[in-house]
Amino acid sequence: MKNEEPRDPGEQARQICLRLLAFRPRTYVELAEALTKRGIDDETIGEVLDRYREVGLIDDAAFARAWASSRHRVKKLSRRALGAELRRKGVDSEHVAEALDDIDDDSERAAARALAEKRLRSMGSAPPEAVFRRLVGALARKGYGPGIAIGVVKELLAEHAETAEAAELIDVDALGDESSE
Structure with missing residues (x-):
């Protein structure tokens, strides 16, 4: 029954x-x-x-910290994307801000780079312009702003012989200011 x-x-x-x-x-x-x-x-x-x-079965602050940490580490989401997710889940602004404070600039940049490196390995012999566009797009979909996305991709492309020449042609300052993120 x-x-x-x-x-x-x-x-x-x-x-x-x-x-x-x-x-x-x-x-x-x-x-x-x-x-x-x-x-x-x-x-x-x-x-x-x-x-x-x-009694502690519901704790929005703890939820926000755990959610942000996990999704940043596993899904490589930016602070911006994490904040949007937490707000959609009903977490108040104060708890969102506290949770995102745990993710520093270096950690965010490292996550963006790890994601770009992973995507780069699967691109095969695509032209450098297409690789650049696809990588920046992938980072943008994870919530990274143009400054971080373009800077990380340019850095990554400069490290690979087949894309180093294309990386030199990218003017990060003209495309977006990383400090505005």
């Missing part, structure tokens, strides 16, 4: 939350949205989620 949802809305909300939290940490807003979709009333949602926040 299939387990039936409890009739008590509070117990139902708690069970939904625990199932969701067993899969991965969630923000207060994510859980509130999930409970709303399941027809739980706002008062019950507030009571259950406030209690879970009190």
Whole structure:
């Protein structure tokens, strides 16, 4: 026999939350949205989620730090992209800023470079102009601004004999100021 949802809305909300939290940490807003979709009333949602926040099952600041660190390390996302993801998940601006403070400029640049190096290995014998365009585009899709993207790609191309000449033709100062990132 299939387990039936409890009739008590509070117990139902708690069970939904625990199932969701067993899969991965969630923000207060994510859980509130999930409970709303399941027809739980706002008062019950507030009571259950406030209690879970009190006992530490919901911690948006810890969630933001872990999410940003993991997604930056694994997916090589920029601070800009990470901030957008966290805001979509309902994390407030203060917690977003704190989480992004943990990622310094050197770490962000290293992540952009690692991503560009990985993509460069799969490009085969494409013309240097196409390689440049594709690498900068790949970095832009991960949230890197033109200053970092172009600078990292130019640096990377200059290190490879077959693209070094093309790299010399790229004027980073004319394309974007890295300090404006």
